[in-house]
Amino acid sequence: MSNLPETNRLRDSQLWKELVLGNEQALGSLMRIHYRSLLNYGQKFIRDEEFLKDCIQELFIEIWNRKLTLSCPDNVKAYLFSSLRRKIYREVHKFPLSYQSESVDAEDSDVYVEFSPEWWLIEEESLAERTQKMGYLLNLLPKRQREVIYLKYYQELSREEIAEVMTISPQTVSNLIQMAFTNLRDRMKTVTISLFVFLTLFLS
Amino acid sequence: MTDYRKYTIEDFLTDALFRAWVLTGDTQAETFWQHWLVANPDRSERVQEARALLLAMAEKKQTLSDPELDQIVEATLGKLNRETAPPTARPLYLVLARMAAAVLLVAGLGWLVYRFPTADSLNAISTRSSSSETRVERRNDTDRPMTVLLGDKSTVILQPGSRLSFGSTLEKASNRVVYLDGDAFFDVVKDPARPFFVYSNQLITRVLGTSFRVVAYAREQQASVSVLTGKVAVFAKEDLEKMAIRPGAGQLVLLPNEQVTFSQNKARFTKSRVQGLAKLYHPPRFSFDETPVTDVFTALEKEYGIDIEYEPEKIHGYLLTATFSEMSLHDELDLICRIIKGTYHIEEGRVIIETDQQLPAEDANHSRNPTL
Numbered sequence: 001m002s003n004l005p006e007t008n009r010l011r012d013s014q015l016w017k018e019l020v021l022g023n024e025q026a027l028g029s030l031m032r033i034h035y036r037s038l039l040n041y042g043q044k045f046i047r048d049e050e051f052l053k054d055c056i057q058e059l060f061i062e063i064w065n066r067k068l069t070l071s072c073p074d075n076v077k078a079y080l081f082s083s084l085r086r087k088i089y090r091e092v093h094k095f096p097l098s099y100q101s102e103s104v105d106a107e108d109s110d111v112y113v114e115f116s117p118e119w120w121l122i123e124e125e126s127l128a129e130r131t132q133k134m135g136y137l138l139n140l141l142p143k144r145q146r147e148v149i150y151l152k153y154y155q156e157l158s159r160e161e162i163a164e165v166m167t168i169s170p171q172t173v174s175n176l177i178q179m180a181f182t183n184l185r186d187r188m189k190t191v192t193i194s195l196f197v198f199l200t201l202f203l204s
Numbered sequence: 205m206t207d208y209r210k211y212t213i214e215d216f217l218t219d220a221l222f223r224a225w226v227l228t229g230d231t232q233a234e235t236f237w238q239h240w241l242v243a244n245p246d247r248s249e250r251v252q253e254a255r256a257l258l259l260a261m262a263e264k265k266q267t268l269s270d271p272e273l274d275q276i277v278e279a280t281l282g283k284l285n286r287e288t289a290p291p292t293a294r295p296l297y298l299v300l301a302r303m304a305a306a307v308l309l310v311a312g313l314g315w316l317v318y319r320f321p322t323a324d325s326l327n328a329i330s331t332r333s334s335s336s337e338t339r340v341e342r343r344n345d346t347d348r349p350m351t352v353l354l355g356d357k358s359t360v361i362l363q364p365g366s367r368l369s370f371g372s373t374l375e376k377a378s379n380r381v382v383y384l385d386g387d388a389f390f391d392v393v394k395d396p397a398r399p400f401f402v403y404s405n406q407l408i409t410r411v412l413g414t415s416f417r418v419v420a421y422a423r424e425q426q427a428s429v430s431v432l433t434g435k436v437a438v439f440a441k442e443d444l445e446k447m448a449i450r451p452g453a454g455q456l457v458l459l460p461n462e463q464v465t466f467s468q469n470k471a472r473f474t475k476s477r478v479q480g481l482a483k484l485y486h487p488p489r490f491s492f493d494e495t496p497v498t499d500v501f502t503a504l505e506k507e508y509g510i511d512i513e514y515e516p517e518k519i520h521g522y523l524l525t526a527t528f529s530e531m532s533l534h535d536e537l538d539l540i541c542r543i544i545k546g547t548y549h550i551e552e553g554r555v556i557i558e559t560d561q562q563l564p565a566e567d568a569n570h571s572r573n574p575t576l
Contacts, residue, residue, distance in 0.1 A: 024284055028277045035276065036268055057280050064284050115260055130256035138260055153217050154261050181214060188253070 005158065012076035020067045031060050034080050037155055041081060044150065046088055055087050078161035081151075085165060115139055115150070137187050145180035148173055209244060216254035226258045269398065271376050340552040341369040344386075350509035355550045356380060356393050357534050358400065361485060363387035366421075372552050385422045389485050391415040391532065403441075406468050410437045416458075417481060430463035432481045438464055438473070490528040490536075497522040497544055501557075508533055514557035519544045 012033070018026035035056065042052040059080070063070065073079035115138045138146065144166075151157045151165060163170040206219075216222045225233035241248055268276075344350040344362045352360040352368055355375035362368055366386020374380050380392075380400040392400045394413020402409040404420030406427045414434020420427035429438050436458045456464055456473050463478040488507050492500055497519050501512045510533075522544050528536050537548050537555060546559035 024281050027284075028281050031277050031280060032273060035273055039268065053276070057276070057283070060280055061283055127252070127256060127259070130252060131259040134253075134256045134260035138257075150261065153258065156218075177214075184257075 005156070008077075009075060013072060016072050016076055019064070020070075020072070022067075024064070027060060027064055030076065030080075034077060037077075038080060038084050041151075041155065042084060042088060044147075046092075051091075052088070055091060056084065059083055059087055075161055075164065078157065078164040081155075081157070081161075081165040082167070115146070137184055140187060141180055141183055145176050145183065148176040149180050152177060208240060209247060211247075211250075213250060213254045213257065216251065217258055222254070223258065226255050227262055268378055269376055272378065338372045338552075339369055340372050341367060342553050343367040344509070346509060348509060351533055352553050353510065353533065353550045353555060354380075354382070354553075356395065356398075357550075358393045359391040359533060361389040375550075384418055384420060387417070387419045387421070389415070389417045389481075406441055407466055408439055408441055410439075411435070415485075417485075425468045426465060427468075428463055428465045429458060430478045430481060431458045431460050432485070433460055435459060438466075440466060440473075487529070487531060487533075490526075492524045492526050492528075494523045494525055496520075497524055497540060500524050500540060504533070504536065510553075510555060512555040512557060515559065518559040519546075519557075 012030065015026045015030050019030065038056050038059075039052065042055065043049070046052045046055075115135050138149065141149070147166065148162060151162045152159075157165065159170045159173045162173045166173070168176075208216075208219075211219070221233050221236065224230040225237045237251070241251060342350070342352045342362060344364050344366050347364050349364070350362045352362055354360065354370065355373070357375075358380075360368060360382070363386060366384070366388055368382055368384050368386075368388060370382040371377060374382070378398060380395075380398055381403060382401070383403045385404065390400075390402065390411075392411055392413050392415065396412055400411050400413075402418050404418060404427060405422040407418070407420055407429065409416070409418055409429050411434065414436055415432040416434070416436050417430045417432070418427075419429075429436060438456045438458060456475070458464055458475075461478055461481070463476050465474045465476070466472070467474075490500075490503060490507070492503075495503075498514075498516055501514065504510070505512050524540065524543060526539070528539075531539075541548050541557065544557075544559055546557055548555055548557050550556070
């Protein structure tokens with residue numbers, strides 16, 4: 001793999017140092033760099049977008065207000081992700097009622113990643129079909145496996161970063177990824193077999 | 205050299221070249237993988253699985269536009285506690301510099317290149333707070349089709365007795381949404397990050413960039429959507445709830461020359477073939493011979509049923525000799541603006557022509573230092 005993630009990490013650390021010195025444009029830059037990823041991550045477990053945007057804004061304001069007492073995180077991106085995760089969890093439990101009335105996910109206030117591929121916009125028919133199937137299979141995975149897969153392949157976080165975000169050990173991250181793929185492979189087969197059986201029945 | 209033959213699905217998912225092909229449609233990466241697949245047909249199944257898996261995870265691309273993000277960042281910085289603070293507003297000189305650059309370039313390019321993107325300068329001019337969003341409504345009370353221009357440069361041809369409404373800052377919203385009561389043809393500018401929705405009484409039509417017709421009168425039980433180019437997704441409004449929980453559920457995908465009819469009492473879709481849409485929405489033809497630009501605008505206004513606002517004294521003296529055929533209204537406006545050294549943008553469905561400076565036509569070449 002290239003060392004691009006390393007470059008990004010150094011850039012983030014540099015910006016963090018500048019913001020500690022009171023440079024608010026550095027805070028703005030960090031926000032510009034990571035806002036979209038944070039928003040996408042948050043959307044995985046919060047449907048109320050305005051509430052989510054407020055959470056992200058508060059997150060950055062809090063960093064600014066506490067800049068002199070916070071130590072520079074090893075990995076700013078992982079720090080932002082885990083802070084947002086904790087923050088949403090806290091906020092949701094602070095106002096359980098208002099949250100439940102507004103959220104579609106009311107029955108499940110935990111972190112809950114759901115994949116929603118826009119397969120119907122894919123021009124190639126067979127690929128669109130496959131993508132739809134994969135989206136379905138991904139959503140059958142247990143919650144934690146799904147989140148690990150999302151953080152690794154969508155957000156492109158490293159094993160160590162994922163461990164920090166989800167507060168588990170790097171080894172557990174590897175295990176979860178492995179389990180997810182074992183699951184996916186088994187299910188891919190099952191889907192193919194059931195389709196095959198169906199066709200055989202149909203043709204006979 | 206990487207040995208892709210040994211790659212597992214997991215390996216493909218993290219490979220930069222593979223991701224470039226699948227996620228960004230990078231043409232170099234695409235060429236590479238197409239060749240590789242031809243040379244390694246036994247790996248095709250694995251590659252296709254990995255490709256579908258990556259697409260399934262990629263889901264919709266980020267829905268926040270750059271101006272929206274800027275605004276959020278500015279708003280956050282504005283809330284910080286501090287003693288002294290320099291204002292963080294977008295510097296005016298930058299806007300002016302961009303406009304000047306656009307005008308100079310345009311003047312230099314002249315007639316031939318008529319697809320020059322003026323979008324940058326337009327954005328700079330029309331940047332306003334999206335919180336000042338108001339709804340705009342266009343009704344066609346005439347007996348001829350009427351053209352409605354949207355801020356994102358999409359075009360709508362509204363049939364008599366139809367009505368269309370949309371947010372005044374549609375071009376900056378994360379989802380472009382319009383509401384239709386009646387019969388209209390849409391030519392939507394492609395923007396993968398910001399899908400375009402047509403809401404009507406019974407149906408919701410969703411596209412990225414294509415042209416299609418929607419007939420959906422609020423008073424009628426039946427509605428239909430037909431497609432001229434591109435790909436369109438249609439679903440019944442009552443399925444919207446289901447969509448929120450499982451996107452992709454209960455919708456129908458239409459390809460060119462396909463039509464779907466929905467009848468509310470049966471709550472059912474019927475798909476069929478359709479021809480002749482292209483003829484129905486053929487762009488009008490204009491011929492001008494040393495015609496004053498003001499007269500050209502009048503002709504466009506009449507033909508398309510639109511309002512064009514300009515300051516006649518600023519474009520006095522410009523003459524146009526041209527034939528417009530097979531051109532969209534946006535292309536025509538682009539071309540005229542190039543001649544009068546101006547720009548245009550859409551405000552609440554009206555075309556606003558901006559010329560850089562008040563100058564007699566003879567001196568127009570000296571307009572190197574625009575001051576607004």
